[in-house]
Each structure stands twice: as structure tokens, then as C-alpha cells.
Amino acid sequence: MSDHLLPSWRPGPTRDRVVGFLDAIADVPVSDRVAVFDNDGTLWCERPTYAQYDFFEDRLRTAAAAQPELADRPEYRVVLDGDQHGMAELGLARVAFALAELFEGQTPEDYQRSVTEFFSRAVHRSTGRPLSTMTYQPMLELLDELRRRDVDVFIVSGGGVEFVRAVSEALYDVTPDRVVGSSIRYRYERRGDTPTLVRTAELDGPPNEGPAKVDALQRHLGRRPLLAAGNSLGDREMLELAHAASPSLALLIDHDDAEREFAYASEAGTMDDLEPITELGRREGWTIVSMRDDWSTVFTDAP
Amino acid sequence: MSDHLLPSWRPGPTRDRVVGFLDAIADVPVSDRVAVFDNDGTLWCERPTYAQYDFFEDRLRTAAAAQPELADRPEYRVVLDGDQHGMAELGLARVAFALAELFEGQTPEDYQRSVTEFFSRAVHRSTGRPLSTMTYQPMLELLDELRRRDVDVFIVSGGGVEFVRAVSEALYDVTPDRVVGSSIRYRYERRGDTPTLVRTAELDGPPNEGPAKVDALQRHLGRRPLLAAGNSLGDREMLELAHAASPSLALLIDHDDAEREFAYASEAGTMDDLEPITELGRREGWTIVSMRDDWSTVFTDAP
Numbered sequence: 001m002s003d004h005l006l007p008s009w010r011p012g013p014t015r016d017r018v019v020g021f022l023d024a025i026a027d028v029p030v031s032d033r034v035a036v037f038d039n040d041g042t043l044w045c046e047r048p049t050y051a052q053y054d055f056f057e058d059r060l061r062t063a064a065a066a067q068p069e070l071a072d073r074p075e076y077r078v079v080l081d082g083d084q085h086g087m088a089e090l091g092l093a094r095v096a097f098a099l100a101e102l103f104e105g106q107t108p109e110d111y112q113r114s115v116t117e118f119f120s121r122a123v124h125r126s127t128g129r130p131l132s133t134m135t136y137q138p139m140l141e142l143l144d145e146l147r148r149r150d151v152d153v154f155i156v157s158g159g160g161v162e163f164v165r166a167v168s169e170a171l172y173d174v175t176p177d178r179v180v181g182s183s184i185r186y187r188y189e190r191r192g193d194t195p196t197l198v199r200t201a202e203l204d205g206p207p208n209e210g211p212a213k214v215d216a217l218q219r220h221l222g223r224r225p226l227l228a229a230g231n232s233l234g235d236r237e238m239l240e241l242a243h244a245a246s247p248s249l250a251l252l253i254d255h256d257d258a259e260r261e262f263a264y265a266s267e268a269g270t271m272d273d274l275e276p277i278t279e280l281g282r283r284e285g286w287t288i289v290s291m292r293d294d295w296s297t298v299f300t301d302a303p
Numbered sequence: 304m305s306d307h308l309l310p311s312w313r314p315g316p317t318r319d320r321v322v323g324f325l326d327a328i329a330d331v332p333v334s335d336r337v338a339v340f341d342n343d344g345t346l347w348c349e350r351p352t353y354a355q356y357d358f359f360e361d362r363l364r365t366a367a368a369a370q371p372e373l374a375d376r377p378e379y380r381v382v383l384d385g386d387q388h389g390m391a392e393l394g395l396a397r398v399a400f401a402l403a404e405l406f407e408g409q410t411p412e413d414y415q416r417s418v419t420e421f422f423s424r425a426v427h428r429s430t431g432r433p434l435s436t437m438t439y440q441p442m443l444e445l446l447d448e449l450r451r452r453d454v455d456v457f458i459v460s461g462g463g464v465e466f467v468r469a470v471s472e473a474l475y476d477v478t479p480d481r482v483v484g485s486s487i488r489y490r491y492e493r494r495g496d497t498p499t500l501v502r503t504a505e506l507d508g509p510p511n512e513g514p515a516k517v518d519a520l521q522r523h524l525g526r527r528p529l530l531a532a533g534n535s536l537g538d539r540e541m542l543e544l545a546h547a548a549s550p551s552l553a554l555l556i557d558h559d560d561a562e563r564e565f566a567y568a569s570e571a572g573t574m575d576d577l578e579p580i581t582e583l584g585r586r587e588g589w590t591i592v593s594m595r596d597d598w599s600t601v602f603t604d605a606p
Contacts, residue, residue, distance in 0.1 A: 031472060108521055152480065165525045169334060176525030177455065178480070186521050188514045188540055195543045197521050204522065205508075211491045218411055218489050218500050219507065220523065222468045222479030237491055240498045 005145060008138040008297040015294065017249065017287045021227065022145055024247035028226065030150045035227035036217065036242070037139070038235045039157035039164055039181075042253050043172065045134040045299075047262040048125055052163045055118050056099040063102055073098065100184065101201040108162060108186075108197055115166035135171055135300045136253075139229070143172060146227070154221060157181040158209045158234050180220045182208045209234035214241055231255065232266035233277055239286055250286040254278050257291040260298045308448060311441040311600040318597065320552065320590045324530065325448055327550035331529065333453050338530035339520065339545070340442070341538045342460035342467055342484075345556050346475065348437040348602075350565040351428055355466045358421050359402040366405055376401065403487065404504040411465060411489075411500055418469035438474055438603045439556075442532070446475060449530070457524060460484040461512045461537050483523045485511045512537035517544055534558065535569035536580055542589055553589040557581050560594035563601045 005022070009015040025033060040046035049057075057079050064070040064080060071080055075098035078086035087095055103111055122131040146153050155174055157164050161181030168174040183204040186197040206212045214237040217225065228235065228242035229251040243250035255264050265276035281288050291298060308325070312318040328336060343349035352360075360382050367373040367383060374383055378401035381389035390398055406414055425434040449456050458477055460467050464484030471477040486507040489500040509515045517540040520528065531538070531545035532554035546553035558567050568579035584591050594601060 031478065108525070109527075152478070154480070161522070162525065175334065175455070177457070177523060179525065183522050186518050188517050194547050195517075195540070197517065214491050214498075214500065215489050219464070219486050220480060222411070222465065222482065237498065244497050 006138065006141045008141055008295055010294055010296050012294060014287060014289055018142065018251070021247055021249040022149060025146075025149050025151060025226070028247065032223065032226070033146075033149065033151040034154070034221060034223045034225045035146050035151050036154045036156045036221075036225040036229070036238060037143070038230040038232075038238070039155050040159055041231040041255065041266075042229050042235070043135055043139050043155070045124065045136075045261060047255075047264065050159065051122075051131055051134070052159050054122060054125065054131070055115060055163065056096075056102070058118055058122070059102050059114065060099065075099070097201065097203075100203075103184075103199050104201045106199045108199070111162055111199060112166045115163055116170075119167055119170075129299065132167070132171060133300050136295070137297045137300045138295045140172070140300060142229075143174075147173070151227070153178065154225075155179045155181075156208070156213050156216060156238060158207060158213075160184070161208075180208065180213075180216045211237050213238045217241070227251070229253065231277075233268050236268065236277070236280070239281070240284070243284060243286060250281075250284070251289055252278065252281040252286045253289050253291065255291060256293075257295075257298065259292075261291055309441065309444045311444055311598055313597055313599050315597065317590060317592055321445065321554070324550055324552040325452060328449075328452050328454060328529070331550065335526065335529070336449075336452065336454040337457070337524060337526045337528045338449050338454050339457045339459045339524075339528040339532070339541060340446070341533040341535075341541070342458050343462055344534040344558065344569075345532050345538070346438055346442050346458070348427065348439075348564060350558075350567065353462065354425075354434055354437070355462050357425060357428065357434070358418060358466065359399075359405070361421055361425070362405050362417065363402065378402070400504065400506075403506075406487075406502050407504045409502045411502070414465055414502060415469045418466055419473075422470055422473075432602065435470070435474060436603050439598070440600045440603045441598045443475070443603060445532075446477075450476070454530075456481065457528075458482045458484075459511070459516050459519060459541060461510060461516075463487065464511075483511065483516075483519045514540050516541045520544070530554070532556065534580075536571050539571065539580070539583070542584070543587070546587060546589060553584075553587070554592055555581065555584040555589045556592050556594065558594060559596075560598075560601065562595075564594055 005019055037043055040050055060076055060079055070076050075090060075095045119132050124131055124134050143153055159181050161179055161183050164181050165176040165179045168179050185200045185202040185204040187200055189198055208216055224245055225242045226245045227249040228238045230239055231253040239250040242248055255262055267274045268277040268280045269275050278288055308322055340346055343353055363379055363382055373379050378393055378398045422435050427434050427437050446456055462484050464482055464486050467484050468479040468482045471482050488503045488505040488507040490503055492501055511519055527548055528545045529548045530552040531541045533542055534556040542553040545551055558565055570577045571580040571583045572578050581591055
């Protein structure tokens with residue numbers, strides 16, 4: 001029967017562990033069935049640039065066409081020039097905050113429309129495929145199998161929560177309230193007779209990475225996950241927490257497929273003593289997913 | 304057909320508006336069907352004391368039996384003595400923070416067990432009924448009718464989120480991730496081999512009242528509600544936001560039933576110019592629910 005399960009996962013020990021977890025769920029009370037997924041590099045491609053960065057760059061180009069003086073600002077200059085070196089010098093955080101200012105004063109609905117419009121036409125920087133098809137087909141199959149077993153599926157992203165929410169239903173069938181991410185602070189005001197929320201350029205709390213993700217699980221979900229999936233150090237605590245559950249599945253995506261996607265190693269450890277996070281994951285007993293070996297298909301077909 | 308709907312709501316203009324809203328939902332895309340409910344005074348009784356206060360007092364009595372010196376602390380003394388005047392002098396916030404210290408170091412699971420154990424035996428201070436039956440039957444019927452129409456139902460409480468979550472599934476059929484409230488900050492640590500979250504005594508962000516509730520809607524739900532229900536000034540912004548939707552239902556519970564519940568008016572306005580919030584609600588066009596006139600039954604039957 002499980003031959004028809006997860007058709008894009010190649011037979012082997014990794015798929016066996018995933019299917020074993022799916023089978024074990026039957027014995028768990030429905031209210032304890034919780035699974036959490038990182039987004040960038042776990043559900044969709046994060047190379048060569050984050051999709052959210054592509055969106056910010058797109059909005060900056062449009063804004064700079066109308067107001068050329070924007071290009072004089074160093075944080076915007078490096079983005080418009082694609083100047084990786086200059087960006088590293090300024091620091092990614094400083095650039096990100098400057099880009100967030102582009103959306104100050106927008107309502108959540110404005111912002112959402114702007115993201116969905118972008119996704120309707122954006123293509124991936126190196127493959128030329130529609131950005132909306134850069135999701136990993138094997139992971140979409142896993143999301144579906146989990147839901148078929150009454151597992152509540154959440155996305156816990158380091159990215160901006162509204163950015164992911166704008167596409168989460170269309171791409172992942174996950175409703176906005178089941179997406180957790182980094183948040184902008186809002187201001188409540190009345191515009192004429194209509195009360196609304198308005199974006200500021202300030203972050204609301206820390207970026208949603210590392211221990212902040214586990215804190216977000218408690219604040220937002222209020223339940224411990226049985227399954228966590230991630231691909232970088234920002235997912236470590238979430239993976240640890242899920243790995244301690246029973247039954248549990250801690251899935252670490254290894255980007256080892258230079259041919260079909262990208263080959264790169266996220267690192268863990270201290271500055272003096274770095275190791276690929278896959279090494280840490282093996283020691284911890286997590287399930288390492290080799291994109292190259294374990295997946296027969298990587299990307300979702302264009303609709 | 305709508306005769307069988309909401310049996311604990313008496314026929315009349317209030318019930319007609321509620322049923323009208325339920326009918327109108329059929330034309331709304333499923334993904335936009337969102338309803339939010341305050342808890343204290345809206346879904347369950349908040350007089351003479353908040354259920355969470357009863358819980359805190361109960362835990363304090365147990366702690367003070369083991370450590371009598373706790374009673375020397377002024378914030379605890381006033382609670383143990385039921386000294387309303389002393390409590391007002393110290394300030395409710397100071398007392399609440401001191402009580403929160405009782406749970407410092409607990410895991411979310413410890414805390415949750417402690418709340419459900421309390422609810423299994425606690426009785427209401429003035430009626431003597433089990434605390435778990437002090438929920439409003441008409442509101443439970445409304446929650447069910449909304450879910451039957453594929454409306455996503457959330458609780459947005461000023462109370463502690465973990466307190467409400469511990470009973471939300473049993474009392475309201477609302478899963479923990481659909482409860483938003485005031486939050487304590489957590490610390491992530493490993494206990495032996497087991498990673499866990501541990502409660503601190505610090506609040507994580509402002510108490511979830513007033514504009515903070517609307518901010519929480521955006522952070523947590525990411526969608527605007529069509530229906531909001533509340534009973535006090537802390538719900539004003541949430542009610543305004545829902546009232547501006549279409550279709551919309553802004554329900555304000557008026558505690559005007561001294562015989563079956565309590566008669567009291569939450570106030571709105573500035574210190575110099577206070578008015579009952581029902582006056583504000585009428586001007587705004589909200590639907591005022593008279594407990595006395597609109598509900599044939601108030602409390603849920605004991606199971």
C-alpha cells in the first residue's frame with residue numbers, strides 16, 4: 001500500500017523512515033499531531049537569492065524608476081547594482097531594514113496584493129522557471145500525506161510572515177494563521193471611516209531564527225511538534241525539539257544536488273570550529289534527506 | 304429552517320441579525336471566513352473574579368501551605384486575605400506579576416496539567432457551579448454554527464494564552480493554535496537530554512487588550528475578521544475592525560442580567576467623560592446582545 005505514497009521519494013532508508021513516521025502517527029491522539037516546516041531551502045529553493053529578496057529588489061526597481069534619487073542611498077545602490085561585495089560591507093540586516101521602509105504605510109492587504117502580483121510574473125534568477133514552481137515536489141507530497149492523517153501543518157519561517165502568507169495557500173495549502181515568521185510592527189489607525197492596520201518599518205521582536213523559532217512555536221502553536229523539517233542552523237532548536245518527541249521525525253534537507261538544484265552546506269558550530277550542519281544532524285540522529293539520492297523529482301511542475 | 308438554529312437565542316432583532324450574518328456567509332470565499340471572540344465576559348463568566356485569578360489564588364494557597372513565608376509578601380498577602388482594598392492599593396498589575404512568579408521554571412506541559420487539574424475540581428465563587436460550566440450556552444451554539452459554515456474561529460483573550468489553551472479544546476472545541484492571549488516569555492534549555500521551554504515571569508509584549516488585540520490579529524491570524532465578539536473596552540478596536548467588514552457582525556455582550564448572571568456596565572471614554580460601552584456600541588452600529596432579553600439560557604449544563 002505504501003508504494004503509492006510519496007511518489008517523488010526514491011525507495012531507501014530515508015523514505016522508509018518518513019513512511020515509518022507516517023504509519024506511527026495512527027497511534028497518536030489527533031490533538032497532538034503537529035508538524036512544522038521551515039520554508040526557504042526546505043519547502044522552496046533559496047538560491048541564488050531568497051524569493052523575498054527578489055520581491056524587494058523588484059519593488060525597489062519600480063520605486064527607483066519613479067524616484068531616481070532612491071538610487072543614491074547606499075543600501076539601495078548595492079541592490080540595484082547587484083553589488084554582493086558592497087552588500088556584505090553594509091551588512092545584510094541594514095539593507096533589509098532599508099528595503100522594509102519601501103512598504104511603510106501600506107495596509108496588510110496592499111502588501112499581500114503586491115506579493116501575489118509579483119509571484120504571478122516572477123521567474124527564478126538562474127533557472128528561468130516561474131518562481132511559483134520552485135517548490136520541492138517531494139515536500140508537497142509529504143505535506144499532503146500529513147494532512148491526510150489529520151496532522152496540523154505549520155510553516156515556521158525566518159522570512160517575513162506576510163510575504164509567506166501571501167502565497168502559502170496557493171503553494172502549500174496552508175492558511176495564513178498557520179504561517180509563523182519574522183514580523184513587522186503595525187500601527188492601528190482609521191483612514192476616513194475605515195479602521196485599518198498600517199505597516200511600520202520596525203521589526204516586531206527578533207528575526208524568527210534559531211531559539212526564536214522554538215519560542216514562536218510556543219507562542220503561536222502552543223503544542224510541541226512531532227515532526228520538524230529544516231535545512232540550516234536557524235532550524236536547529238526546532239529540529240531538536242521535534243527529535244525529542246515520540247514518535248518523531250527531524251528532517252534535515254541536504255542541498256547536495258548541484259545538477260538539479262544547488263550544492264551547498266549550511267554550517268553549524270562556532271567561528272573557530274565550523275562543520276556542515278549535516279554532521280551535527282547525523283550525530284543527533286536526525287533524518288538527513290539527500291536531494292540528489294532521495295528525491296526522484298525536485299521541483300513542482302508548472303501548472 | 305432557521306428555527307432550529309441557535310436554540311438558546313430568543314427570537315427578536317438581535318437573533319435576526321446573527322442569523323442574517325450566518326446566512327450572508329454563504330457568499331464569502333471560505334478563506335475569508337474568520338471570526339474572533341474575546342473570552343472573559345464573552346464566552347464565559349468573568350464575575351466576581353476572573354477564572355485565571357481563581358487559579359492563581361488556588362496555586363498560591365497550595366504554595367503557601369508548604370512555604371508559609373510566602374504570606375509575608377504584600378502582593379500575596381492581599382490575595383490570601385481576599386483584601387480587595389489592599390489589592391487596589393498595590394495595583395492589579397503588580398499583584399498579577401507576583402502571581403506569575405509562582406510558575407517560573409515550569410514547562411508549558413507542567414503548567415497545562417496544573418490548569419486542567421484545577422478545572423476538574425474548581426467551582427464558581429458565587430454560584431457554586433463547576434467552573435467548566437460557566438460558559439455561555441448561546442455563544443457555544445454560535446461557535447458551532449460558524450464552524451458548520453467553514454468559518455475559522457479564534458479566541459483573542461486578554462488573559463494568559465496558556466491558561467485559555469489548557470481548556471479551549473474541552474470547553475470550546477478550539478485548538479491551542481487558535482487561541483491568542485497575553486504571553487509569558489519562555490527560555491529554551493536542555494534538561495538532561497531533553498530540550499524544553501521553561502516559563503519566565505516576564506510578559507512577552509504588552510497585555511493583549513485594546514489595540515494590542517488588533518495587532519495580535521495581524522501577527523497571528525493574518526486575516527481580517529468578519530465577526531468579532533466582546534464585552535469591554537479591551538475589545539473596542541477588534542469590534543471596530545470587524546464592523547468595517549462586509550458582511551460583518553460586531554457583537555457586544557451586555558451584562559444586564561442580575562438575576563441569572565451579573566449586571567455591570569463596562570465603561571468607555573476618557574476619565575472625565577465615561578459612558579457605558581453599550582452607548583458607544585449603539586452609536587457605532589454594533590449588535591448589542593442583552594443577556595437578559597436575548598438569551599433564553601445563559602450557562603452550559605453540567606456534563
